[in-house]
Amino acid sequence: MNQVRVIIIDDHAIWRGGLRSLLSGTEFDIIAEGVDGQDAVPLAKEHEADLLLMDIRMPKTDGLVALTQVKALFPMLPVILLTTYENPTFVARALAGGAAGYLLKGVERDELLATMRAVLAGDSTLNRDDFLRALRSTGPLTGAKMDIPEPLTVREEEVLRLVTTGLSNKEIAGLLFISDGTVKSHVEHILRKLGVSDRAQAAVWAVRNGLVE
DSSP, X not given: OOOEEEEEXXXXXXXXXXXXXXXXXXXXXXXXXXSSGGGHHHHHHHSOOSEEEEESOOSSSOHHHHHHHHHHHOTXXXXXXXXXXXXXXXXXXXXXXXOSEEEETTOOHHHHHHHHHHXXXXXXXXXXXXXXXXXXXXXXXXXXXXXXXSOXXXXXXXXXXXXXXXXXXXXXXXXXXXXXXXXXXXXXXXHHHHTOSSHHHHHHHHHHTTSOO
């Protein structure tokens, strides 16, 4: 088998050791390890890797920020995010940032290997269905619809969740497969219905009313 050079970045030594054990005896060779997202770019520069596996929640620089930094310099380096959080905003930001995969840390060995191999073959295993599934997992609103005279539509709720992640209209449009103009119209309707003047205030409303974490 041709060896595949892998960088792993995670602040938990036990998890890094677990990954080493999971990949033992396969074509995947861990050539470098980092303990924080701020290690991602330096390690990618130092080592000629084929794949990057990275946690999201880390003390200094989280994996989502590191993802955008890595992809800006190494657009062809596939990145798979490994996390304990099935969070729709994380999935959305992973999609927008160019991640090739998003896996929960409880993933079985066979699924992890299958995802890594699929990504190396040029397939992105992170897609719109992942985002929509995570979005549905948030459950119903906790009273938010009752706090405004005119309730948000289901689509407006989706857009507002994405607005809270800091994504642009263009990025939201790409995730939801709609036009930039349609997103702009949805945002205008959201602001009017919530009685707020900008996206930041809309995001605060969404958090306070349980639309997002």
